[in-house]
Amino acid sequence: MTVRPSNVTVKVVMAATGAVFALFVLVHLLGNLKVFTGAEHFDGYAHWLRHAFEPVLPAGFLLWTFRIVMAVCLVAHLWAGWVVRVRGRRARGRVRRRPSSLRSWAAHSMPATGAVLLAFIVLHLLDLTIGARPAAPEGFVPGAAYDNLVASLRRWPIATAYIVAMLALCAHLAHGLLSVVVDFGVAAGRRGWRIVSAIALGFGLLVALGNLAIPITVLAGGLR
DSSP states (O other): OOOSSOHHHHHHHHHHHHHHHHHHHHHHHHHHGGGGGOHHHHHHHHHHHHHTTTTTSOTTHHHHHHHHHHHHHHHHHHHHHHHHHHHHHHHHTTOOOOOOSHHHHHHHTHHHHHHHHHHHHHHHIIIIIIOOTTTSOTTOOTTOHHHHHHHHHTSHHHHHHHHHHHHHHHHHHHHHHHHHHHHTTOOOOHHHHHHHHHHHHHHHHHHHHHHHHHHHHHHTTSOO
């Protein structure tokens, strides 16, 4: 009996959407780091995202197109992850293997780190996009991206959630990017896989540490 969709299809969907997310977090990091250039530049960047290519495109067109694409990718990624997990459990039966190395721990922790990231996405949207209390800081002002970000990260619970999410993101990227290479059928020797693993880990650390610099600087009083 042929299983539909095939495991290959499911893994390609997960790999493709994972690659999209990896590119997104890198671009998002570059945008976030503009906060260190001051309120004027950071707010200008946020304004550009909302009004890019006017009047050729209507206001918000680019931003909403991007949001829809990311939402579709998120649904597809969650679906593929669920299918892979369910089929894996069925294949193993009652056998449960304990992680024997850092790499196997990263693989086993993907659902947990993914759940942390999903919860953070919801919090992040309520906080800095929608401005819904109590997730958003008191006095949230639409369009005041710099002030809203600093006011939000001054709160220890939000800053802690941000830090935990970035640690989860690092672990998720480190194993996820390696899986992307595998699922796309790239062949490499033992040395090649070590290089790919090192690049994936380096990418995860780069994104996580870059983003972590923001709440740490806010808490230290470097951003006001």
